Amino acid sequence: MSKHAFWHALVFTLIVFSLGLLLGFFIEFKQSERVYFELVDSELNILDEQLRQRIISDSNISCELAKESLFSFADKIYTDAVDLEDSDATGKLTDLTVLHRRYDLLRTLLLLEAQNLKERCKGDFHIVSYLYYYNVDDVEISSKQNYFSRQLFDLKSIHPKEVILIPIAIDTKVASVDIFVKSLGNNTYPSIIINGDKVISNFVTLQELEDIVFNVENSDD
C-alpha cells in the first residue's frame, strides 16, 4: 500500500507552492521597482517645478511657460498613477500603499503649486481635484468613484490644455492631505473640487460638469 504518498504529495505541494510564491514575489518586486523609479522621477520633477516657480516669480518669466511645465508635470503624474493602479490591481503579494501615499503627497504639492500659479498669473486654466477613497468595499461608492473617474478622464480629454486634473486619495493617512481635506469643510466623498471652492458630490452629466467648471471662472470675472 502506498500510504506514504500522502506525505510525499504534501511535501511536493509545499515546495511547488513556495516556489510559485517566491516567483510571484520576484515578479511583483520587479514591477514595483519600475513604479518606484517612476515615483522618484516624479518627486524630482516636483522639486524641479518648485524651483522653477521661484525662478519664475523672481525673474518675471512668462506665465505661459510656467503653465506649460505645470500641465506637463500633472499629466505625467496622472499617467504614473494609472500605472500604479494597474500594478496594484495585479499585485497580490507586495504592498504598494507606501507608493500610493507618496503619490498623494506629490499630488497635494502639485495642487498647491497649481493654485499658486493660477493666483499669480491669473491663469486661464481650471484646477479640478478629485478626492476619492483608495480602499472601498461599498458597492455604491465604488460605482460612483468609477463613474467620476471616467467623467473626469473625458473632461480632461476634451480640454487637455484648460483643465489640470489632480486625483487625491483621502484615506491613505497622509497628514497634509488630511489637513487639506478638513480645510475644505466637505464630508461627502468621493467629490470633485473645482478651483478650490466649488464642490460636486452628486451625479452630474459631463455637460453639466463642463458648464460648472467653465462657468465658475466666468462668474469670477
Next chain:
Amino acid sequence: MLNFIELVFYVYLFIALYMTSLLVFIWVPNRKNLFSYPFGKAVPVSIIMPCYNDSGTVAHALDSLLNLRYPKEMIEIIVVDDKSNDNSVEIVRKYVEKYSGRIKLIVHSKNSGGAASPTNTGIKAANYDFIAVTDSDSTPEADALIKMIGFLQGNEKVAAVTCAVMAKGADTFMQKLQMIEYSIISWSRKLLDCVDAVYVTPGPFALYRKSKLIEVGLFDTKNLTQDIEIVWRLKSYGYIARMCLSARVYSETPKKFKQWWKQRIRWNIGGLQCILKYKSFIFRNGMLGGFIIPFFSFSLLLGLFGLGLFIYLLIKRTIIEILVTKYSIYGGTTLLRLQDLNLNPTILNFFGLVLFIWAFIFVLIGLSIMDMRGRKETNVFNILYYLLIYLSIYPIIMITSIYKYVTGNIKW
C-alpha cells in the same frame, strides 16, 4: 496586498494541487501493477440484477452475463423486477424459459423506489456464497468476473470488489463528456485502491462475499446510493473493498442534460446521506475515517463555500458594472476605456493557469492509461470543455442536492 478572498483562492489552489499530486504520487510507484489481478479459481457466483422499466436494455445485459467466460454451471442469474410497468418482465421470462435453471425471475408486488430492495431480495434468494450485483443496462466484459474473483479469495478481509465502469457508447455531447469522466474516475479509483480508499462498488458490476453482506445487514433501502453506503458499512466493520482495473463493465449514460442532472442529484443526495450516517467515524482509525469521510465532507464544504464566494463576487461585480454603466449613460461619459481592460495577469492567474495545465496533463495521462486517448470522443475540445464547464456545474448540483435533502425530496 492579499485580502481574505484572495487568501481563500490560495487555499483552494493548494488543496487542488495537493489532491492531483497525491494521485500522481500513488500512480508512479504502482503504475506497472495497475492492471494486475490475483489469479482466481472459478467458484459458484449468484449474479443479482435489479430491473425496473429497462425493456430496452435488459436483454442485452442478460446476453452479456450469459457470455461471461466463466463455467456456466457455476453461475446463477437472478433478475428481480421492481414492479416495472413496461414489458421488462415478459422479456426476462423468455430468457428464463430458454435458460431454465440458470436464470431466475422474482417480481416484486410493488415498487420499492430504489435498487437496494430488489438487490436484497436477490441476495436472500441466492444459492451461492459469492454475489455479483449488476444493473439491467450494463454489460460486463466476458472476462470481468474471472478477473475479479481472485480478490475475494486471497484475503478473507476483502468483502467487495469493483471494476472499471466505462461509458457505453457516446452518441450525444453529454455522453462524450461522461466517457472522459468515467475513464478518469476508474483510473482514480484504482489509485485509491492502492491506499485502501475505495469508497464505492458501483452498481453496474460489483462482487461481494454473501456472508459479509448478511453480517452487515444487506443494502440500505433508504439510501439513494446504496453502492457507496454498503462499502462504507463494510469498512466500518473492518472489511476491505478492492478494485480490479482490468475488469470492465460498460454502462448506459444519460443522453441529455436533464437525465444527467437527475442522476447526479441522486448521487449527491446519496453521498450526503452517507456522510451524515457515518459522521461519527470521521478522523477515526482506518481509511474510512482517515480519508474517505473527510475527503467527501471537505469536498462538500469547499464546494459550497467556493460557490457562495463565487456568487458573492459575481453579484458584486455585476452590480458595480450595472451602476457604472447606468451612470455613464446618464452622464454621457465613456462606457468603456482601454484602461478598464486590465489584461495584466496576477500571481493568482499564474497559479490558476499552472493548476489547469496540471489538471489537463492528469486527464491526458488517465485517458491514455485507460486506452481512451486518440478517440474522437476524447478530443482536446471535449477535454477542455470537461475541465472548464462540466466540472464547474458540480457545486450547483451539490447545493440543489442539499436543498432537496433538507426539504425531504429524496427519491430515485
